[in-house]
Amino acid sequence: MVVRSRRVVLPGEERAAAVVVRDGTILAVVAYDADVDCVDDVDLGDVALLPGIVDTHVHINEPGRTEWEGFATATRAAAAGGVTTLIDMPLNSLPPTTDAAALAVKRDAARGAVFVDVGFWGGAVPGNVADLRPLHDDGVFGFKCFASDSGVPEFPPLDEPGMQAAFAEIAAVDGLVIVHAEDPAVLTDPTGGDYAAFLASRPPSAERRAVERVIALAEQTGVRAHVLHLSAADCLAPLADARARGVRVTAETCPHYLTLTADDVPGPAGTAFKCCPPIRDGANRDALWRGLAGGVISCVVTDHSPSTPELKRGDFATAWGGVASLQLGLSAVWTEARARGHALTDVTAWMAANTADLAGLTGRKGRIAPGHDADLVAFDPDAAFTVDPGALHHRHPITPYAARTLTGRATRTWLRGTPIGARPHGTLLCR
Numbered sequence: 001m002v003v004r005s006r007r008v009v010l011p012g013e014e015r016a017a018a019v020v021v022r023d024g025t026i027l028a029v030v031a032y033d034a035d036v037d038c039v040d041d042v043d044l045g046d047v048a049l050l051p052g053i054v055d056t057h058v059h060i061n062e063p064g065r066t067e068w069e070g071f072a073t074a075t076r077a078a079a080a081g082g083v084t085t086l087i088d089m090p091l092n093s094l095p096p097t098t099d100a101a102a103l104a105v106k107r108d109a110a111r112g113a114v115f116v117d118v119g120f121w122g123g124a125v126p127g128n129v130a131d132l133r134p135l136h137d138d139g140v141f142g143f144k145c146f147a148s149d150s151g152v153p154e155f156p157p158l159d160e161p162g163m164q165a166a167f168a169e170i171a172a173v174d175g176l177v178i179v180h181a182e183d184p185a186v187l188t189d190p191t192g193g194d195y196a197a198f199l200a201s202r203p204p205s206a207e208r209r210a211v212e213r214v215i216a217l218a219e220q221t222g223v224r225a226h227v228l229h230l231s232a233a234d235c236l237a238p239l240a241d242a243r244a245r246g247v248r249v250t251a252e253t254c255p256h257y258l259t260l261t262a263d264d265v266p267g268p269a270g271t272a273f274k275c276c277p278p279i280r281d282g283a284n285r286d287a288l289w290r291g292l293a294g295g296v297i298s299c300v301v302t303d304h305s306p307s308t309p310e311l312k313r314g315d316f317a318t319a320w321g322g323v324a325s326l327q328l329g330l331s332a333v334w335t336e337a338r339a340r341g342h343a344l345t346d347v348t349a350w351m352a353a354n355t356a357d358l359a360g361l362t363g364r365k366g367r368i369a370p371g372h373d374a375d376l377v378a379f380d381p382d383a384a385f386t387v388d389p390g391a392l393h394h395r396h397p398i399t400p401y402a403a404r405t406l407t408g409r410a411t412r413t414w415l416r417g418t419p420i421g422a423r424p425h426g427t428l429l430c431r
Contacts, residue, residue: 049377053348252299
């Protein structure tokens with residue numbers, strides 16, 4: 001197969017080219033008008049050709065809470081949004097992925113049901129240090145832990161000694177630890193049901209104190225550490241200082257922190273916007289963009305965290321905290337990135353190449369380059385559309401982007417050279 005476009009997004013550049021694919025792998029990138037003997041020749045014209053997005057932060061919740069989401073619905077939504085690889089989080093499913101037996105249960109649930117390639121994170125919780133190495137040996141991409149309450153009782157947070165022990169064990173196998181960083185000593189219960197009360201209950205200082213704790217433990221143990229869903233720009237300075245000292249710490253943020261602000265929240269019933277840590281003000285959003293442009297933040301991922309409509313009812317004191325955006329992440333980020341002068345090369349670096357590197361998929365995913373999987377997305381960067389929740393493939397059409405106009409849309413997606421259609425043909429990945 002050959003896919004041609006006048007706007008092929010390659011590592012560090014965008015140019016007219018033709019991508020030659022054989023047996024699911026990119027064989028070569030040649031001139032746009034090159035004569036290639038092939039079975040299928042696709043010319044996208046001015047529609048851009050992107051590498052498939054690699055989303056390393058997705059909650060699928062199956063088995064155990066499949067009524068919240070599920071492998072079939074989540075991965076179909078992913079494909080529709082240009083995501084060709086995702087890594088599933090270890091919590092909200094039952095059992096959580098905190099030992100090798102639970103990982104086998106999750107893989108059994110996913111097998112034959114996924115429209116894109118799927119890998120798995122393991123979990124680090126109190127009392128399971130002995131389970132971390134077997135999970136590593138079974139191919140998880142790293143280990144998630146919480147510094148504060150996770151929201152589900154079967155995945156409790158780690159205290160200081162527990163975190164130190166887990167970091168040391170993960171460092172011993174040169175593994176990766178990914179951390180929900182909010183300090184429980186700073187968090188409070190909301191004093192009311194409106195968004196202002198919820199926002200005040202999770203201040204930036206909670207994130208900063210937890211991030212500083214992660215940095216200190218990473219420096220002490222030598223572990224590779226990654227800060228999840230950074231929302232507070234106050235954390236950028238300690239992260240930059242740590243990286244300058246050679247501490248192996250990275251950070252990600254999410255489309256909702258880059259595109260939405262606290263002023264967008266419509267009122268106490270607007271719980272589609274509720275997430276932890278919270279969406280903050282416009283000045284904070286601008287600072288996150290500067291951190292992203294400067295490389296302090298390296299990745300943009302969705303943190304797709306859906307639930308049933310019942311759990312989203314009520315107000316900001318009672319509703320489930322999680323944003324469902326797997327199908328819309330690429331479009332949302334491109335809409336804001338383009339308005340701020342960024343190029344498609346920047347967006348694919350943040351959402352494909354750097355996330356692939358984080359997960360250890362360098363050389364296979366996240367780039368249009370010879371030897372990589374032919375995971376490709378036809379993306380019309382000028383197509384504007386109004387978000388219709390009824391058009392989403394998520395199990396429940398709940399989104400803070402409802403009725404919002406976005407620019408840029410995935411029109412076709414290939415997984416290892418094969419168009420993603422009505423039947424799943426994704427594979428399960430190991431580290």
